[in-house]
Amino acid sequence: MKWENLMAKNYVQDGETIEFTAAADVKSGDAVVVGDLVVVSINDVASGEIGVGHATGVWSLPKASATTFGQGVAVYLKDGEIGTDDSGTYAGKAWSEGVNGEAVASVKLGVGNVTVTAAP
Template structure:
């Protein structure tokens, strides 16, 4: 094993600016994590930095499989003014309320 390995990079500690629910996507800089558990405002939580998660999406957004998606106002959409979230793992048409996202994959 490399002597300079710090960790596997699958999780990241974060300080919650506001209360966070388990499974909620949280923006940290220019990336997102998905909270492992409930975290009170001001407390440190653990966020998953890799994986595919079912996340709430903007109902009107029509998201194609493989599309770059962004977190904005707590929802996933294609509006690139949000924080880059990853790639849509499945197609999620307008009117649906969630989408599977491979988080922090691919970049923009």
């Protein structure tokens, strides 16, 4: 039996990267919102051009310097910075603590944001 007959025919990709159209100029390493995803641009992308962003992995991203948060909490991207303000776009989980006065924090992208609430 040939292996081709065993392989699913609907596989698209591993899901680690996604193409996006830059709404403004983007630098390599910038966080970019693609729909409800936060991705990190692989390279510089001019406004209106197509770029590729990583949708998974742990990344050092800018955070509001006065913001503090614990390791493992849900974090959001708002105005280009990571924090706990859930009016931003969900980015992932804090891989490191968000320390007051520090300008960056490590964030694991591609982690679902599920909250479990006990039944009344």
